[in-house]
Amino acid sequence: MTPTSALPPQVVEQIVTRAGRADFDRWADQVTRCGHCAHPVLLRGRVEHHTATGQQVTYSTDGEPDRVLLIRCGNRRAAVCPSCSYEYAGDMWQLLYAGAAGGRKGVPESIRSHLLVFATLTAPGFGPVHTTRTDRTGPARCRPTQGKPQLCPHKRPTWCTTIHADDDPRLGQPLCPDCYDYPAHVAFNWHAPELWRRFTITLRRTLARQTGLTAAEFARRCRLSFVKVAEFQRRGVVHFHTLIRLDGPGDDYQPPQISIDATALIHAIQQTAAQVRLTVTMPDEPELVLRFGTQLDTQTVNGGPAGELTPEHAARYIAKYATKSAEDFGLGPRRITPETLPLLNVSQHIDRLIHTAWELGEHPTYEGLRRWVHMLGFRGHFASKSRHFSTTLGAIRRERRTYRQRQAAEHARELLADEQDTTLVVARWEFAGVGYLTSGDAALALSAAARAREQRQAARDAA
Ligand SMILES: [Zn+2]
Ligand SMILES: [Zn+2]
Ligand SMILES: [Zn+2]
Structure with a gap:
């Protein structure tokens, strides 16, 4: 206290x-x-x-x-309500855990025999930013010089020899803001939901090809179930933490009718993430090709040689991110207006992102972007899942509400016994x-x- x-x-x-x-x-x-x-x-x-x-x-x-x-x-x-967000994270965990471990919330225990992979899809680089790194000896320098030290076209160093502490405000800030590609960064946040959608479509095709099936035949035998949570990295760009599971068709959580192992599924995810592209228009610039970053983290949860991550840990890891938002950057949950734009108390980097997003929003192909400036252009859902992954948050809430109502009803019945x-x-x-x-x-x-x-x-x- x-x-x-x-x-x-x-x-x-x-x-x-x-x-x-x-x-x-x-x-x-x-x-x-x-x-x-x-x-x-x-x-x-x-x-x-x-x-x-x-x-x-x-x-x-x-x-x-x-x-x-x-x-x-x-x-x-x-950042808005610790208690309600704690309850939300708890519900989210229940949903994720049911989908990963089964044996609860209407998902059978046999779900543990379905291949399940945890994957983090990152954003590409838009210019070097201050970062934390580790090497064999422990915490390492941010960006050591490679060969002869070089200045950027704006006469700023392209290296940084600091070992940044975890709370260093420079983390996530570009080494040179003038070299940093702000429009591409905002465009990535704006188009990230579509890039994810293409990823899921391409992954189905990749898996079909790997198993020697046509797309239609694959769809008759296997369904991709997933859950994804968006997280803002320090530099202000979203990346996706996901659980991807292979099921059979139908509503009863049957195993997929294809022959594939965890190594092949991970390979397909990696290949797809590297391959997916989205070409978008930019004002006064040539077309921009968006893609995921080359950093891709994959771990098996179920069905692997030995699950690298337990269902409990995978669920906890993803649920943790579900309560975060853009508040860490000093942005509130409210939309930014021309009146509030000059009043924001944010870092120089976030300020430039916001102004870039605001200007981009003027262009017809980025119509609506201005309503999402407080999210640095990200308009998707922070947490989403495919229909069959598990139960829904609504069902979990109803269950809890019913429990509370039953308690209240019993209390009321006692009062109204006669x-x-x-x-x-x-x-x-x-x-x-x-x-x-x-x-x-x-x-x-x-x-x-x-x-x-x-x-x-x-x-x-x-x-
Ligand atoms: Zn509350
Ligand atoms: Zn640095
Ligand atoms: Zn520069």
Whole structure:
């Protein structure tokens, strides 16, 4: 918990006032029930029961602290709401783990016999940036000189002999911003979803060729199931962490009817990633050919000689990225407008990316880009999956909601034990705001959230 001595006096006073109120326990209970959400939605209203004998109000926020009910915001971004994003990551993990390990959420345990590969598709280089490297001896210099040291056309060094610390603000920044290809970088983020789509199409064709089948015959015997999560690298470009699995056709998670081993699948993924191209138009420039970077990380999860990555680890690794966004660059979740454009507090590199994206958005073929400038041009979903990979986030949420509703219903039934069967329940709610009423309330909720997360993480680790 934040030491109270570090809080401004009026916040301490608000905390003391809240804690001294007669309904404090009920307030704390509400904060727990909304999962310690950082920006809860405030509702005001009542639940009425209409029976043959008349109408009865069985619940009203009039009896609640501040006459409101707190409902969680449900935001997936850790920078916006740590608690809701933690729940989102947990749901995401469930979905991924079900698809990788089976035996839960409607996915059979036999799924472990299907080939499953973890692959990270990176972006290509748009100019040298400061980076961390390791060699045989450990942490290595950023960009050592090769031969005679050379200056770039802008008279800047093309080398960097620093061993950067992990929190060095120079990481991801170009050695020379004037040499860096900003338009191509933004174009990559903008077109990345289409590049991924082409990757999946080409991978099917590559696998068909490898197994000596026509595309149509391959489709009758094998289906590609996948999940992918986009992550922003330090330089502000997206790359994709993916799980790719081979299934049979149909809805019941049958094994594929083709003969292929893990080595061949990895080879097909590598070959496809190296081969996929997308030619795009650029204003006042020749056409640009986009492709994935040459750095490609692949590991077998299931069906390999020995799975290099366990389903648990693969699921955890991908779920971790699902709560990240562009906030690390000092960008908020909101769209950037001409009014907010000059007010951004970001690094020089991000500033140039934003201005490049803004200018590119003026061109007819980049129509709509301006709405995605706060995402550095990336307009895709941060997490997506093919239909048959596993269950859905919606189903997991419904399951949890049903569980909570069942608990609430049982509670209500106890209260209404002597009611007649023909009861019509009418709920009347109105929106009363967002967020805690005072900074003191928010500080209390935040520290309770941190404690709860520690406890849940300890439980998850022990599981
Ligand atoms: Zn929340
Ligand atoms: Zn450097
Ligand atoms: Zn230069």
